[in-house]
Amino acid sequence: MTSPAPFIVLTGITKSWGDSQGVAGIDLTIARGDFVVLLGPSGCGKSTTLRLIAGLETPNTGRVLIDGKDVTALPPAHRGLSMVFQSYALFPHLSVAENIIFGLRVRGLPKAERSERLEKALSLTGLKGYEDRKPSALSGGQRQRVALARAIVAGHPLCLMDEPLSNLDAKLRHEVRQEIRQLQQELGMTVVYVTHDQTEAMGMADRIVLMKNGLIEQQGPPEDLYEQPATAFAASFVGSPPMALLPAGKLPPALSAGLADGLIGVRPEALRLAGAGEAGLPARVTGVEFLGGETLVYLDSAAGALIAKLPGRPAVVRGSDVQITWSASDRHLFEAASGKRISNPAGLSAPAERKTGRMV
Amino acid sequence: MTDTSQLHRIESRRLALYGSLLVLPSVFMLSLFAFWPTLATLWASLFSKGTSRRPSSFIGLDNYESLFANPDFWQVVGNNLIYAGVTIPVSIALALGMALWANARIPARAMVRIAYFTPAMLPMVAAANLWLFFYTPDIGVLDRLFGLVGIGGTNWLGQPETALASVIVVTIWKEAGFFMIFYLAALQTIPPDLKEAALIEGAGRWTYFRRILLPLLMPTTLFVMVNAMINSVKLIDHLFILTKGGPNNASKLILYWIWENAFSYFDRPMAAALTVLVLIVLGIVALIQFAVLERRIHYR
Ligand SMILES: Nc1ncnc2c1ncn2[C@@H]1O[C@H](COP(=O)(O)OP(=O)(O)O)[C@@H](O)[C@H]1O
Ligand SMILES: [Mg+2]
Numbered sequence: 184m185t186s187p188a189p190f191i192v193l194t195g196i197t198k199s200w201g202d203s204q205g206v207a208g209i210d211l212t213i214a215r216g217d218f219v220v221l222l223g224p225s226g227c228g229k230s231t232t233l234r235l236i237a238g239l240e241t242p243n244t245g246r247v248l249i250d251g252k253d254v255t256a257l258p259p260a261h262r263g264l265s266m267v268f269q270s271y272a273l274f275p276h277l278s279v280a281e282n283i284i285f286g287l288r289v290r291g292l293p294k295a296e297r298s299e300r301l302e303k304a305l306s307l308t309g310l311k312g313y314e315d316r317k318p319s320a321l322s323g324g325q326r327q328r329v330a331l332a333r334a335i336v337a338g339h340p341l342c343l344m345d346e347p348l349s350n351l352d353a354k355l356r357h358e359v360r361q362e363i364r365q366l367q368q369e370l371g372m373t374v375v376y377v378t379h380d381q382t383e384a385m386g387m388a389d390r391i392v393l394m395k396n397g398l399i400e401q402q403g404p405p406e407d408l409y410e411q412p413a414t415a416f417a418a419s420f421v422g423s424p425p426m427a428l429l430p431a432g433k434l435p436p437a438l439s440a441g442l443a444d445g446l447i448g449v450r451p452e453a454l455r456l457a458g459a460g461e462a463g464l465p466a467r468v469t470g471v472e473f474l475g476g477e478t479l480v481y482l483d484s485a486a487g488a489l490i491a492k493l494p495g496r497p498a499v500v501r502g503s504d505v506q507i508t509w510s511a512s513d514r515h516l517f518e519a520a521s522g523k524r525i526s527n528p529a530g531l532s533a534p535a536e537r538k539t540g541r542m543v
Numbered sequence: 544m545t546d547t548s549q550l551h552r553i554e555s556r557r558l559a560l561y562g563s564l565l566v567l568p569s570v571f572m573l574s575l576f577a578f579w580p581t582l583a584t585l586w587a588s589l590f591s592k593g594t595s596r597r598p599s600s601f602i603g604l605d606n607y608e609s610l611f612a613n614p615d616f617w618q619v620v621g622n623n624l625i626y627a628g629v630t631i632p633v634s635i636a637l638a639l640g641m642a643l644w645a646n647a648r649i650p651a652r653a654m655v656r657i658a659y660f661t662p663a664m665l666p667m668v669a670a671a672n673l674w675l676f677f678y679t680p681d682i683g684v685l686d687r688l689f690g691l692v693g694i695g696g697t698n699w700l701g702q703p704e705t706a707l708a709s710v711i712v713v714t715i716w717k718e719a720g721f722f723m724i725f726y727l728a729a730l731q732t733i734p735p736d737l738k739e740a741a742l743i744e745g746a747g748r749w750t751y752f753r754r755i756l757l758p759l760l761m762p763t764t765l766f767v768m769v770n771a772m773i774n775s776v777k778l779i780d781h782l783f784i785l786t787k788g789g790p791n792n793a794s795k796l797i798l799y800w801i802w803e804n805a806f807s808y809f810d811r812p813m814a815a816a817l818t819v820l821v822l823i824v825l826g827i828v829a830l831i832q833f834a835v836l837e838r839r840i841h842y843r
Binding site for chain 1: 734736737739740741742743744746750754755758759
């Protein structure tokens, strides 16, 4: 699917400002043409990582390679990349067209080529007819497109995006998500995309790099993160509603997988109501949310609160007591103290230890 | 249908009435303190200077004629043009430069800002007294410094060649720090993202300054420019301390001369005529600034 030659390589990157830790030590390889999403909670160092790649920050230690070249000491302009900012960073006094071709003009491209590229960028982003407007006369979605157009007009092979959709409303966000993905594939760009929204990451990424406290927690294709979370944190961060993480000690012996302590994680859709004679976790229904094709059932048990996603319209009502259960193949086991995945009894190794691609 | 349109008409007439009532206080105050004095001045300028033997009489535009024939008038106008022509651009440029410097990530940033702003907080008379010490021949700071490189004592304020320049320096020193505050405030409203975006697009510092920063600072520049222009006519406190317009009118500015006419020579009508001329010129300049510049400025 992607060429094996690494396009971006970060080795041993750290960045801090006095006491404030941005990135605590990152090694990351990104393949050419990939759509890579840096995912993680707020303050985990995603933007810092992106800005280190862009050259807006200089690492304390470590090196940044782009296309085989060490760019650690190079200014942003010499790295051959473009960037979409969360705020869009449009120049308010310039028209849409002038905003888009700002970089081309600075770099002294001839007028004919400028207008040719402008036309292409305008039509790719659907901004035809808005050339002469000022950013203040555009809607949020249109401004976002101008930022995109400015990022693609120069034809750089690498585009960095820092939460580009977070200022849009939910419906628009969904549309633009697909458009960005399409644009990336059409132009063959490598995109590094920062978001804290796991559905955005799942929907767009070729690879997700999940970060926590300035470190990479887990990386891999979205399916891997979902199906084989390397840590309890990864398990709870990816997927919505989140995976239930139940302390093994508080579960009935039949469900505790033989663990004395440790966490047992089960995805909401893997939970089901126990049949007659089946071992189950007694739980009380605290809420029912009917979504059409499925129903979210909020539960409270001795092992803590959990959410089950049941197909159709199950016959449970709020306040009723149910027995909840899951198959052994659907459970994920994590160490209590470190949160690390305990190798699955099914024989699969934890994805963090797997260097090669996924075997399906 | 006719009922509603009639209602509309009554409604709009009532709104118009409210509107007039709302502007009434302003109209009243402006009339009392601006329009009426202007007209009174204009009227006064058409009379001759009254003496005990010859009372004041209507002489039409004679005051203006004798002004235009007076070489002192032309020297004072020339002085003021030089004064404005130097103090306005230099203090604006300095203010912008200092603001950029004080806005950058430098050590002791707060100290730098305060140091730059101190001159603006001093009353002009105090500032002038301070500079009087600097300019004192032989023992002043300036001459001590020049003495180090072997340049002898200079009577900065006492000789026609340097008097106006010395006054100009004081004004710039006083104004630049004040204008810097406006630039500093404006700079802080410009998101740092813009600079980063420009950097990524390949712009250097100079390109960023010229193509992004300067246009975004234009509203501030216009404001500061209007203020500097008003000050170049209005601010004469330091003349009283430093030169009294001398020597030989070398540092005399229009407003100082108006004051002299009115209160030293007791030629009120002449002072009124001068005032009218100043008002006309200022009015024209303000019109140009707002009509022409305004259209090219981007307001957020
Ligand atoms: N310029 C800076 N100065 C000091 N601390 C910073 C700076 N930039 C980021 N940080 C700190 O680094 C950490 C990571 O920030 P960031 O990369 O912006 O997180 P996010 O994952 O939300 O994008 C945060 O704790 C933040 O406070
Ligand atoms: Mg961020």
